[in-house]
Amino acid sequence: MRLLIISTVELSKNGIASSIMSYYRAILKQRNYEIDFLYTGFIDESLKMEILSNDSQIFCFGNRKRRPLHYIYLLRKLAINKKYDYVWVHGNSSSMAFEEFALRNLDSKIIVQAHSVMTNYSFLNKILRRYFLNHFDLGLAVSKEAGTFLFKNKQFQILPNGLSIKNYYFSENSRMIYREKYKISSETKLIIQLATYTAVKNHKFSLELAQELKEKGINFKFLCFGYTPFGNLKKELESEVENNNLENHVTLFDSIDDIKGILSATDGLIIPSIVESFGIVALESQAAGVPVVVSSEHFIPELKISSFIDYLPLEVEKWAKWIEKLKIKEHHDSTIGGKAIIQAGLDDETIADYFIKLIENIKNK
Numbered sequence: 001m002r003l004l005i006i007s008t009v010e011l012s013k014n015g016i017a018s019s020i021m022s023y024y025r026a027i028l029k030q031r032n033y034e035i036d037f038l039y040t041g042f043i044d045e046s047l048k049m050e051i052l053s054n055d056s057q058i059f060c061f062g063n064r065k066r067r068p069l070h071y072i073y074l075l076r077k078l079a080i081n082k083k084y085d086y087v088w089v090h091g092n093s094s095s096m097a098f099e100e101f102a103l104r105n106l107d108s109k110i111i112v113q114a115h116s117v118m119t120n121y122s123f124l125n126k127i128l129r130r131y132f133l134n135h136f137d138l139g140l141a142v143s144k145e146a147g148t149f150l151f152k153n154k155q156f157q158i159l160p161n162g163l164s165i166k167n168y169y170f171s172e173n174s175r176m177i178y179r180e181k182y183k184i185s186s187e188t189k190l191i192i193q194l195a196t197y198t199a200v201k202n203h204k205f206s207l208e209l210a211q212e213l214k215e216k217g218i219n220f221k222f223l224c225f226g227y228t229p230f231g232n233l234k235k236e237l238e239s240e241v242e243n244n245n246l247e248n249h250v251t252l253f254d255s256i257d258d259i260k261g262i263l264s265a266t267d268g269l270i271i272p273s274i275v276e277s278f279g280i281v282a283l284e285s286q287a288a289g290v291p292v293v294v295s296s297e298h299f300i301p302e303l304k305i306s307s308f309i310d311y312l313p314l315e316v317e318k319w320a321k322w323i324e325k326l327k328i329k330e331h332h333d334s335t336i337g338g339k340a341i342i343q344a345g346l347d348d349e350t351i352a353d354y355f356i357k358l359i360e361n362i363k364n365k
Contacts, residue, residue, distance in 0.1 A: 008091035026352035092116035094132035114150035146277035162351030165338035168287040178265035289332035306340040
C-alpha cells in the first residue's frame with residue numbers, strides 16, 4: 001500500500017510536524033506501507049534523516065501558496081507516476097483544496113486533516129471552502145474544535161495526537177545533567193515552557209508571571225524552548241527580559257530535541273496559550289508525570305486525563321500561586337502518566353490502529 005503524507009506547513013520543530021511524525025512512526029510499526037513525504041518551505045535535518053533512513057522518499061515543490069499552479073502540476077505528476085493509494089494532507093485551512101484539485105479524477109483516496117482552530121489566511125480559507133468541503137474522501141481532525149473550525153457542519157472523524165510513552169520515562173541521569181547544565185540548584189523550582197515563539201503561545205504572560213514571582217521572592221527559574229517560524233518575537237522577548245531585570249530568572253533558548261530529558265529535569269510546565277487546537281505538550285508532560293498548568297479558556301477538556309494537569313484562567317496571581325504550591329521532586333512517576341495515556345487511548349499504537357481501520361474502510365467503500 002502506498003501513502004503520500006503532505007505537510008502544508010514546514011516540517012520543522014512545530015506541533016503539526018510532531019503530530020505527523022508520531023503518526024508516521026506508529027504506522028510503520030504496524031504496517032509495511034510505502035510512505036513518502038511532500039513538504040513546503042523547510043524540513044528539519046534530523047526529521048529528514050529519520051524519514052530517509054526508513055526508505056521513504058521526500059519531495060518539495062517550492063512554496064505552494066506563491067506558485068500554486070506549479071505546485072499543483074508537480075503534485076499531480078507525482079501522484080500519477082507513483083500511483084498512491086492514499087494521499088494524507090495535513091493543514092489548518094481550506095487551502096488544502098490545492099492538493100484536492102491536483103488529485104482530481106485519480107484513483108488516490110484523499111484524506112485531509114485539520115490541526116488548528118485558526119488560520120493566517122482567512123480570505124483564502126473562505127474562497128476555497130466550498131471546493132475543499134466537496135472533494136475529499138475522509139476528513140480528520142486532532143480535536144472536535146479543530147474539526148468544527150475547518151469542516152463546519154460536514155462530517156469528520158477525530159484522530160488525536162498520540163504518544164509513544166516509552167519516550168517519556170523519567171531519567172534520573174537526565175535530571176542531574178540538565179539541572180547542572182543550566183545551574184539549577186536543588187532548592188530552585190525549574191519551570192519550563194515548550195512552544196514556538198509566536199504570539200498565540202503567550203510568552204508575554206510568562207514574563208508577567210516571572211515578574212510576579214520575583215516580587216514575591218520565590219526561588220525559581222524559567223527556561224523557554226522553542227522554534228521561531230517567522231518574525232523577531234524571540235529577540236523582542238529577550239529585550240523585555242533585560243529591560244525588566246529578569247536575566248537571573250528567565251532564559252530563552254531555541255528548540256530542544258531531548259524532550260524526555262528536559263521534562264525529567266523540570267518541576268513544572270506552563271502553557272498559557274491563547275489558541276490551542278490540541279496541545280500535545282500538555283499530553284507529553286502528563287506522560288512524564290510532570291505537573292502542568294494550561295489556560296482554561298483555550299484548552300480542550302479531553303486533555304485532562306490525569307491529576308498532573310490543572311486548568312486555570314489567564315490571571316497572573318493564580319498561576320503564581322500554582323507555582324508557589326509546586327513541590328520540588330527528585331523523581332517523577334512517569335508510570336502513572338504512561339498508564340493514563342494508554343487508558344485514554346492516546347498512545348501512538350492505538351491511534352495508528354484507528355487510522356488504519358478508517359482508511360481501510362474508505363477503500364472498501
